[in-house]
Amino acid sequence: MIKNQKILKEMAQERISRLLGMAKARTLDKRGSDALSKRYVGIAKKIVSHYKMPKGRQMKAEVCGSCDSVLVPGINCSVRLASSYGYIVYRCRCGAEKHVMYREAASKGFGSATAFDRASKSHRD
């Protein structure tokens, strides 16, 4: 029975990461609507609550807490550095803000796939 639960949670984790990937692809595709992306995130949240799993690093870092949209810097969220406080402010289109300390952002992979990659590539060139 315990082994079955472990397999179920692994399957759930796989589904969540796949749903978040599809939601991110929808957000990056500017022709796509936000509604489908939010629907994918909603399903992922339902899976998390059904299996009583922790949200996971990817979901915490990339999803807006109030409107369920996947945060992609430059498309639906802005990134600002509050240097006097030592944290990064991710502001969603809906107005909600996510504050992440500099050190946490580096270790937890916030914004890893978009803004930071572009910045590091431009430094290399």
Ligand SMILES: [Zn+2]
């Ligand atoms: Zn939002």
